[in-house]
Amino acid sequence: MNSTGLLLIAPIILPLLVAIAGMFGLALRPASRRLQRQISTVGGVLLLAASLLLFAEVYRAGIQVVQVGSWPMPFGITLVADLFSAVMVVVSGLIGFAVQLYSLASMNEEREVFGYYPLYFVLLMGVNGAFLTGDMFNLYVWFEVMLMSSFVLMALGRNKGQTIGAIKYVTLNLISSAIFLSALGLLYGLVGTLNMADLALKFADVRSNPDVAGLVNAVAAMFMIAFGIKAAVFPLFFWLPDSYYAPPPAVSAVFAGLLTKVGVYALIRVFALIFPLGSGPFQDLLLWVAGLTMLTGVLGAVAQNEVRRILSFHIISQIGYMIMGLAIFTPLALAGAVFYIFHHVVVKTNLFLVAGAMERAGGSGDLKQLGSLYRRMPFLAVLFLIPALSLAGLPPLSGFFAKLSLLQAGALVEQFWLVGVALFVSFLTLYSMTKIWTLGFWKPDPSEAQAFSAAHAVAVPVAPKTRWGAWFLPMVLLALVTLIIGFGAGLFFPVALQAGQELSNPSIYIEAVFRSAQ
């Protein structure tokens, strides 16, 4: 194992070490909240640094491959970081760090001394593992690592809604995992390997064999359903708004930002590498899925009145844009999808963080009960506006360039109806963001108005005393990232373009993996 091997493994090993340290901390000093916080802060910084180093190496030297334990592929497990994986690892490091900071400010002590931080890092390990693995079965294992910790993070607490949300979430994910695993079994029966590069190579022959064409399509469809549930695409999204609404803001922020995107990542990986779109019925299907996902998500959001529920529905509609990039399947579209994922994760996490602060300041997430936050906390209003306008795609923020590239790619292959849908949805997104702005920030606070009209001093509910500096820090960080990738799109888009080129040309990936095996 050389230094590149270490770089590749670090984003997986580091969170594990942090989690272990945290658990030892819990065992040795059970009530020490400070120890937990110190360990996890150090862990968050190290993880971000490790992911940036990995990205720098991949950007400089091309695809990095490690055969874990020096077992040659396809027998051992291969870890692969192409540019797409590296970008995803960077975004997970960034979100991991920001939400960790936010947890320091917002998490209650009960959860903190009950192992919140170790669980959080196990979750990050699962996410990074899923991004870096080059083996289908290993992908399943990482999915389970990630799910298991997300189950516990979601259920940890005494909230009734949380428990009920958790049972739905657990059931849906178990079904999705069972479908994924069945598809793996059938795939292994067909090809006899589970290494992604090896699969891509051998599957080319299997696909052309008319005897098994039906089975091949069935397996592809099973992968699509399994990852579709995790990515929350139409019509498999119904679990998402219920589940992402209940847990504490920090938890739902990391779920909203990262977890569904792992499903999108797996979809892109599988349908770019193993079942390349363009042959078979799946391209048309995905185009429809993309359009319908965008539409249903945004229309669902219009009907909602809770900040976090509105944002949850917007996750669904944004997933539609990413699937659109995959479905069009040109290098430009894939680049657009990669750029969109990066932009979306940063922006969406930030919006959830802001929503958590709004709930804290206003005592509720219900827009009917919120109001005049602009007057009370102008800085929070600015922090809301940056990601909100970016989500809607206003120039010069990051969302504009993400959408522009997707629309351009769509117009180039003459999918005009899909481009139209994307524009319409983008308009409705702006409407939703305006709604949160108007009702949450501008409208007079209903409790104050009531007190005024009743003409006697009813005690206005005062928000619990809060040190807002610690809350704002991660939001400022993420808002800065949004601004930087927006204003510096000329610098960052070529990276996405290169990732798109790699994705649309699987032979680069396959060659890199096989070369390292020699």
Next chain:
Amino acid sequence: MEIILAVVIGVLFASAVYLLLRRSLVKLLIGLALLTHATNLLIFTAAGLSHGGPPVIEPDSNTLIGSSADPLPQALILTAIVISLGVIAFALALSARVYRVTASDDLDRLSQGEE
């Protein structure tokens, strides 16, 4: 042999889906457990069944000669069994919590309770 196993897997999947669609929380859990068993058997069968061919290399040879059982699917199934054990155990604990909170194992009433 494949036919029998295929029928068994089909029945397991069918009963799992049936149980998942019931309203009772306990039946949901049994359905999930059956689902994982069906999946494991599917991996086992799809990878090909063979009889009397241990994947052992003869002492005077370097490679495996003749047809033999493929040990990899069994390794996969072992992993999957361990994972499903953990997940089902968690689901059981969670549903016990749900029962304590809502005093009902009716899933329909659960979603009403959330309003």
